[in-house]
Amino acid sequence: MTDGTSAPTATPSDDAVGSTAVPVESGLAEASESGLPSVILTIGLTKTYRGGLIAVDSLDLTVRQGEIFALLGPNGAGKTTTVGMLTARVVPTGGTALVNGVDVVAHPALAKAAVGVVAQANTLDRSLSVWENLYFHGRYFGFRDRAARAAADELLERFHLSGRAKARIATLSGGMAKRLMLARAFLPRPAVLFLDEPTAGLDPQSRLALWEILGQLHAEGETILLTTHYMEEAERLAQRVAIMDRGRLLALDTPDNLRRSLGAGGVLILKAEGDLDLLAQRLRLMRGVLEATPGPGELRLRLEETDGAIAEVVGVTSREGFPLRNLSLEETTLETVFISLTGKDLRE
Amino acid sequence: MTAAPTLTPALSEDPTPPPGASRPRASTWAVMRGLLLRDLTVLDKSLGEFLHNTVTQPLLLVFVFTYLFPLIGQGVGGSSEAGASRFASLLMAGLIAQAMAFQGVFRVAVPMAIEIDVTQELEGRVLAPTSVSTMATEKIVFGAILSLFAAMVVFPVAAFLPTTPVYLVVDWPVLLTLTPLACFTSAALGLTLGTVLKPASVPMLSGTLALPLAFGGAIFYTWESLDPVPWLQYLVLVNPIVYMSEGMRAALFTGVPHMSLGAIYGALTGFAVVFTVLGQRGFKRRVLA
Numbered sequence: 001m002t003d004g005t006s007a008p009t010a011t012p013s014d015d016a017v018g019s020t021a022v023p024v025e026s027g028l029a030e031a032s033e034s035g036l037p038s039v040i041l042t043i044g045l046t047k048t049y050r051g052g053l054i055a056v057d058s059l060d061l062t063v064r065q066g067e068i069f070a071l072l073g074p075n076g077a078g079k080t081t082t083v084g085m086l087t088a089r090v091v092p093t094g095g096t097a098l099v100n101g102v103d104v105v106a107h108p109a110l111a112k113a114a115v116g117v118v119a120q121a122n123t124l125d126r127s128l129s130v131w132e133n134l135y136f137h138g139r140y141f142g143f144r145d146r147a148a149r150a151a152a153d154e155l156l157e158r159f160h161l162s163g164r165a166k167a168r169i170a171t172l173s174g175g176m177a178k179r180l181m182l183a184r185a186f187l188p189r190p191a192v193l194f195l196d197e198p199t200a201g202l203d204p205q206s207r208l209a210l211w212e213i214l215g216q217l218h219a220e221g222e223t224i225l226l227t228t229h230y231m232e233e234a235e236r237l238a239q240r241v242a243i244m245d246r247g248r249l250l251a252l253d254t255p256d257n258l259r260r261s262l263g264a265g266g267v268l269i270l271k272a273e274g275d276l277d278l279l280a281q282r283l284r285l286m287r288g289v290l291e292a293t294p295g296p297g298e299l300r301l302r303l304e305e306t307d308g309a310i311a312e313v314v315g316v317t318s319r320e321g322f323p324l325r326n327l328s329l330e331e332t333t334l335e336t337v338f339i340s341l342t343g344k345d346l347r348e
Numbered sequence: 349m350t351a352a353p354t355l356t357p358a359l360s361e362d363p364t365p366p367p368g369a370s371r372p373r374a375s376t377w378a379v380m381r382g383l384l385l386r387d388l389t390v391l392d393k394s395l396g397e398f399l400h401n402t403v404t405q406p407l408l409l410v411f412v413f414t415y416l417f418p419l420i421g422q423g424v425g426g427s428s429e430a431g432a433s434r435f436a437s438l439l440m441a442g443l444i445a446q447a448m449a450f451q452g453v454f455r456v457a458v459p460m461a462i463e464i465d466v467t468q469e470l471e472g473r474v475l476a477p478t479s480v481s482t483m484a485t486e487k488i489v490f491g492a493i494l495s496l497f498a499a500m501v502v503f504p505v506a507a508f509l510p511t512t513p514v515y516l517v518v519d520w521p522v523l524l525t526l527t528p529l530a531c532f533t534s535a536a537l538g539l540t541l542g543t544v545l546k547p548a549s550v551p552m553l554s555g556t557l558a559l560p561l562a563f564g565g566a567i568f569y570t571w572e573s574l575d576p577v578p579w580l581q582y583l584v585l586v587n588p589i590v591y592m593s594e595g596m597r598a599a600l601f602t603g604v605p606h607m608s609l610g611a612i613y614g615a616l617t618g619f620a621v622v623f624t625v626l627g628q629r630g631f632k633r634r635v636l637a
Binding site: 081089112116121122123124136138139181185 | 374379393470473475476478636
């Protein structure tokens with residue numbers, strides 16, 4: 001040990017377990033289509049629990065440095081198990097997972113040094129105060145006393161918890177507890193932050209506050225992988241989204257591309273008087289209208305692109321002499337994409 | 349909730365090094381020290397409760413057995429001064445062993461069972477960048493420290509409070525080797541128990557486990573004195589506290605009979621190894637899916 005010789009960062013060590021060299025696999029993690037190095041790489045990652053449940057089935061993922069990556073899927077999709085495997089708490093039964101170039105199965109301790117985790121449940125240390133939760137987390141990551149103190153102070157300030165430094169964990173609101181867990185996970189400046197359903201059960205204001213913090217961390221270059229079953233969360237935060245269901249990856253792309261993959265700009269709902277069957281026939285002839293379904297008092301039009309098409313639809317409708325009473329647009333959301341991929345609702 | 353936090357300008361402008369930029373990893377020792385420091389901090393916060401919990405029972409037992417009973421004419425160990433002294437001595441060793449065992453076992457086992465099952469707090473600590481076995485080892489080390497601390501707290505109570513004098517003749521080599529072994533064994537048993545204990549059964553522990561361990565632990569009698577009840581004499585051999593009590597007798601007194609040192613060291617070493625293996629295995633099973 002080199003007590004007292006190191007700067008207020010984590011300590012180098014002569015007696016590290018595992019190995020001194022960074023594992024060889026890092027070469028694998030270098031290239032990804034965007035040119036950015038990948039921080040997470042899984043190949044055929046699989047977890048079969050005792051009893052035969054296949055929680056994650058041959059997952060191939062690449063998460064690039066600096067991106068916010070969302071795993072979107074309903075409960076039981078395998079998101080939490082995936083995060084568990086990537087953070088060395090769940091042992092895979094097949095495949096490979098590299099985090100920051102480290103094989104999580106071969107070098108779990110080394111992999112844990114590269115990750116910060118915000119679990120879904122409140123895993124804060126209830127025997128310690130708010131400040132102590134941060135301080136000791138720093139100590140677990142090898143910070144010296146002074147460095148751990150400084151880091152705890154700084155993060156409390158930054159995550160707007162300074163006023164609660166001495167508070168007991170039990171007295172924190174759900175939003176504060178989540179912020180503290182995020183501060184704790186971020187404290188050792190991990191190569192990648194994992195957040196498992198970060199805003200589940202939070203009130204809307206706390207959710208916004210958390211989103212804003214995540215946005216700031218992203219702006220600073222932090223790589224973030226979050227799981228969520230709120231499509232709005234994935235759409236708002238993530239550069240890329242992986243849609244999972246029953247342990248399998250169904251689609252992986254940017255939210256825009258995922259929406260476009262449905263070939264639908266959205267659904268226009270048109271309320272008008274008159275023979276809507278006739279109107280539907282006319283509108284079907286229009287370019288960009290993929291489908292026109294008349295219903296009682298309204299007509300649903302599936303559009304390829306919404307830009308421009310709406311004006312044309314309105315034009316045709318009035319030219320044909322149908323008094324238009326209302327017009328609304330349902331844009332394609334990730335939820336629509338999810339439903340079209342799985343045939344079921346995200347909240348099921 | 350307060351309003352949505354805004355970015356502190358100084359921080360956003362500060363070009364912090366890229367996240368995860370190969371910061372050297374903390375050594376096993378550094379992580380272990382951090383975990384130990386945390387446990388000691390928590391102990392410090394509940395020190396009053398710890399002392400109260402450790403001292404109350406021995407204090408009451410010493411009071412009842414060595415003060416009250418002789419006074420009201422139902423003294424244990426005979427009516428003679430020598431008999432009473434002999435009993436006070438063998439009781440003292442037993443009480444130290446019991447404190448050592450109970451604090452080591454239950455203060456590791458109970459919080460662990462709760463942190464694993466109920467509060468899921470352990471999940472937060474399992475993220476420390478070290479192996480699961482290092483974490484389990486830290487629990488044993490901490491339990492052993494508690495166990496030793498308990499023994500030191502109980503010693504003056506059991507040695508100096510009895511109205512009848514105790515024959516204190518310290519065998520230092522035995523005391524200095526046996527105490528750490530007994531403390532370690534207790535903590536390893538605590539780790540094992542913590543990984544199998546269901547939090548719901550914690551309130552029942554005193555009846556289901558603590559009392560049988562204590563009454564079958566050669567605390568109030570020497571193992572040899574069970575000669576007339578052979579089945580019991582053999583049955584209690586599965587109880588590690590028997591060897592701790594007998595060991596403390598060997599370390600602290602002459603004139604009080606005790607089991608052979610070979611049997612004491614052999615059995616405690618065996619228990620230490622078995623509980624360490626079981627505890628490590630159980631801990632791994634509980635924290636890794």
